[in-house]
Amino acid sequence: MLMRKKKVIGILGAGAWGTALAHLMSDNGHEVLIWAYEKEVVESINNQNENIHFLPGIKLNERVKASNKIKDLKKGELIFITTPSKFFRECLLKLAQHQKESTLYIICTKGIEQKSNLFVSEIFKKVFPKKNFALLSGPTFATEVANKCPSAVAVATKDKKLWNTISKIIGSSYFRPYFSDDIVGVETGGSLKNIIAIASGIAQGRNLGENAQAALITRGLAEMMRFCNARGGNLNTMMGLSGLGDLVLTCASTKSRNTSLGIKLGQGQAADIILSSQKTISEGYFSASSVIELAKKMKIEMPICEGVHNILNNQANIDTIITDSVSYTHLTLPTSDLV
Numbered sequence: 001m002l003m004r005k006k007k008v009i010g011i012l013g014a015g016a017w018g019t020a021l022a023h024l025m026s027d028n029g030h031e032v033l034i035w036a037y038e039k040e041v042v043e044s045i046n047n048q049n050e051n052i053h054f055l056p057g058i059k060l061n062e063r064v065k066a067s068n069k070i071k072d073l074k075k076g077e078l079i080f081i082t083t084p085s086k087f088f089r090e091c092l093l094k095l096a097q098h099q100k101e102s103t104l105y106i107i108c109t110k111g112i113e114q115k116s117n118l119f120v121s122e123i124f125k126k127v128f129p130k131k132n133f134a135l136l137s138g139p140t141f142a143t144e145v146a147n148k149c150p151s152a153v154a155v156a157t158k159d160k161k162l163w164n165t166i167s168k169i170i171g172s173s174y175f176r177p178y179f180s181d182d183i184v185g186v187e188t189g190g191s192l193k194n195i196i197a198i199a200s201g202i203a204q205g206r207n208l209g210e211n212a213q214a215a216l217i218t219r220g221l222a223e224m225m226r227f228c229n230a231r232g233g234n235l236n237t238m239m240g241l242s243g244l245g246d247l248v249l250t251c252a253s254t255k256s257r258n259t260s261l262g263i264k265l266g267q268g269q270a271a272d273i274i275l276s277s278q279k280t281i282s283e284g285y286f287s288a289s290s291v292i293e294l295a296k297k298m299k300i301e302m303p304i305c306e307g308v309h310n311i312l313n314n315q316a317n318i319d320t321i322i323t324d325s326v327s328y329t330h331l332t333l334p335t336s337d338l339v
Helices: 016-027 039-048 070-075 085-096 120-127 142-146 160-170 183-205 210-231 235-239 241-252 257-266 271-276 283-298 303-313 318-326
Strands: 008-012 031-035 064-067 078-081 104-107 133-137 151-157 175-180
Touching: 008 016, 008 070, 016 031, 016 064, 016 142, 016 160, 031 070, 039 064, 070 085, 078 085, 078 160, 085 120, 085 283, 104 120, 104 160, 120 133, 120 183, 133 160, 133 183, 133 241, 151 160, 151 183, 151 241, 160 175, 175 183, 183 210, 183 235, 183 241, 183 257, 183 283, 183 303, 183 318, 210 235, 210 241, 210 283, 210 303, 235 241, 241 257, 257 271, 257 283, 283 303, 303 318
Parallel strands: 008 031, 008 078, 031 064, 078 104, 104 133, 151 175
Antiparallel strands: 133 151
16 A cells, blocks of 8 residues: 655635545545635535535545635645636735745646736746746546546646655545646646537537537647647647547536536527526636637637637627538638648
8 A cells, every 4th residue: 555645735725626636635644724715615614524515415534624714724735726717816816925935836727817818827927936836637527536536637847846746645546647747738728628618518509419519629629739839838738638638528528617608508598697697617708718819919710719709708699600610611721730
C-alpha cells in the first residue's frame, strides 16, 4: 500500500467540483478545508458531512471541513482554486491578503474573464506574479469522481517538483493525473470546449441528428486547435485529455451545464430565463464573447464559437445560424486543420 505524507489542503470554492476534489483528497488521508461563500453550504458540510446544495448524496468523511472565511485557508499547504471564472480575480485578491510564502496553488477553474479577456492563468500571474502554479483540467464530471468512477486529468505546470507533489496527493486507484508542461493548451481546451458544448446542445434541442453532433464535435476541435496554435500552445494537447477528451465528454452528456443550456436554447427558451433558473454557472456563456474578441485580434476564424456568441449576445436567430453554417455557398476551401 502506498504510504502518503498527510497534507493540509485548502479548496477555494465549494461547488460540485471543489467538493468532489475534497472528497478525493480526504479519502487519500489528507485534511481538507473548503472555503464556501454560502453559510448554508458551510453548515451542511460541517454538520451533515455532505454538500447538499451542490453535491448531494455524497457522504464526506470527517477530514473535510468548511469555512466562509478565506483567511482560514492560510492553514493549507496547497490550495486548489475551483471558483467560477466570473469570481476568480475577486477571490484571488482576497486570498492574497492571507497567503503564506510556502503555499502551492493549483488552478481548477475553466474559463475566461469577461471584459479583460484574460484566461485564468493570466489573472493568477497578475495577482501572484512570483508564484509557480499548476493547472488541472480534463474530462471529469464531479459526481462521477465523487462516486469513485475511473477518471483521468491533465496537470499542467512548469514546475516538476510541484507536479510530483500534486500527483501524489490526488492520484488514486480511480483517479489518474497525467503531466503536461503546456499551460496554454490545457486551459485553452478547458475553456473553449464549453462553447462548443453549447452548440452541441443547440443541435440536440433542434433534433438535428447524430451526424450533426459528430460534425460539430470534429469542427469544434478544429477551432480549438486553431485557437491553441494562435496562442502558442501545443497542438498535441488538443488531442489529449484536456482537449478532445473534455470536448467529447462535455458535448455528449446532459450532465454538462453547457450542453443543457444549449438544449434549452435549441428548444426555444430564452438565455436570460435559463440562466436565472440555474444554481450553477455555465462557463461557456461567459467565455463566448471573449473568445470571439481574441479570435479577431489573432485573425483566425471560429464559426461555431461565433455562432454561439451571436445567439447568446446578439439575439441571432438560431435557424439562420444553423442554415448559414451548413450551406455549401458559405464554405471556404479546406484549411490545413481537421477537415
